[in-house]
Amino acid sequence: MRLGVAGPVGTGKSSLIATLCRRLADQLSLAVVTNDIYTDEDARFLRSAGVLDPDRIRPVETGACPHTAIRDDVTANLLAVEDLEADFAPLDLVVVESGGDNLTATFSPALVDAQIFVLDVAGGGDVVRKGGPGIARADLLVVNKTDLGPYVGVDVERMVREGVAARDGRPVVALSRHDEASVDELVAWVLETLAGYRAGGHVAVDPGPMAPHFHADEEHPDGGFTHTHDHDHDDAPQGAAVGEPA
Numbered sequence: 337m338r339l340g341v342a343g344p345v346g347t348g349k350s351s352l353i354a355t356l357c358r359r360l361a362d363q364l365s366l367a368v369v370t371n372d373i374y375t376d377e378d379a380r381f382l383r384s385a386g387v388l389d390p391d392r393i394r395p396v397e398t399g400a401c402p403h404t405a406i407r408d409d410v411t412a413n414l415l416a417v418e419d420l421e422a423d424f425a426p427l428d429l430v431v432v433e434s435g436g437d438n439l440t441a442t443f444s445p446a447l448v449d450a451q452i453f454v455l456d457v458a459g460g461g462d463v464v465r466k467g468g469p470g471i472a473r474a475d476l477l478v479v480n481k482t483d484l485g486p487y488v489g490v491d492v493e494r495m496v497r498e499g500v501a502a503r504d505g506r507p508v509v510a511l512s513r514h515d516e517a518s519v520d521e522l523v524a525w526v527l528e529t530l531a532g533y534r535a536g537g538h539v540a541v542d543p544g545p546m547a548p549h550f551h552a553d554e555e556h557p558d559g560g561f562t563h564t565h566d567h568d569h570d571d572a573p574q575g576a577a578v579g580e581p582a
């Protein structure tokens with residue numbers, strides 16, 4: 337299974353992956369692909385954490401906004417994942433870490449089977465309310481660094497409640513690496529999702545938003561049409577469609 341980890345800059349994506357590797361490397365065959373814009377910093381961090389054979393951690397240097405490489409053109413990431421799968425087959429789990437991006441960045445289902453969106457309490461208690469496709473529709477929302485709540489004046493329980501309310505029943509984990517019970521909850525979710533994937537019951541979803549795009553169609557008076565997939569998501573804002581097919 338390929339598992340994406342996305343979220344704004346510094347919310348704790350690399351640390352979460354290090355924690356997962358620490359907890360799962362004994363029972364699963366793991367590999368990690370990291371994405372940074374101009375460096376291989378995240379891969380170096382994970383290698384130096386000593387949680388996985390360094391060769392199982394491969395960096396992609398996007399040279400562009402992180403979402404470009406995880407949803408618009410996933411080629412570089414797919415090649416990195418496929419190289420790892422070829423070198424270490426059979427792998428149970430490949431984790432792909434996005435570079436830190438904004439609230440709209442999500443993975444294409446062409447790259448990952450499931451995805452985690454990571455926020456942290458230090459980014460402000462109102463971030464969940466600001467919403468976005470990852471917050472609302474990623475397979476799992478993690479509200480990270482809950483231990484910092486008292487120091488930054490954030491009501492963690494309220495933030496988590498708002499996350500649950502925004503997600504229509506999808507799961508939320510309130511996480512701190514200093515709270516073993518919360519790490520247990522994260523690990524349990526990963527194992528459960530992996531079991532569902534192996535049983536053929538897990539369907540990769542596109543949290544969106546899908547960029548407006550053009551379909552060539554000779555029958556259409558304009559030679560084709562541009563549209564969005566807003567209607568795929570009941571709660572997505574409507575009205576952005578341009579020239580829907582007749």
Ligand SMILES: Nc1nc2c(ncn2[C@@H]2O[C@H](COP(=O)(O)OP(=O)(O)OP(=O)(O)O)[C@@H](O)[C@H]2O)c(=O)[nH]1
Pocket residue numbers: 344345346347348349350351352378435436437480481482483484511512513514
């Ligand atoms: N207090 C606290 N700090 C944490 C926790 N998880 C991560 N951090 C710290 O948060 C900072 C950012 O963590 P990273 O894992 O580098 O975050 P990231 O999302 O990978 O960052 P980018 O790749 O730059 O977007 C580091 O200083 C971590 O030590 C946590 O549970 N509690």
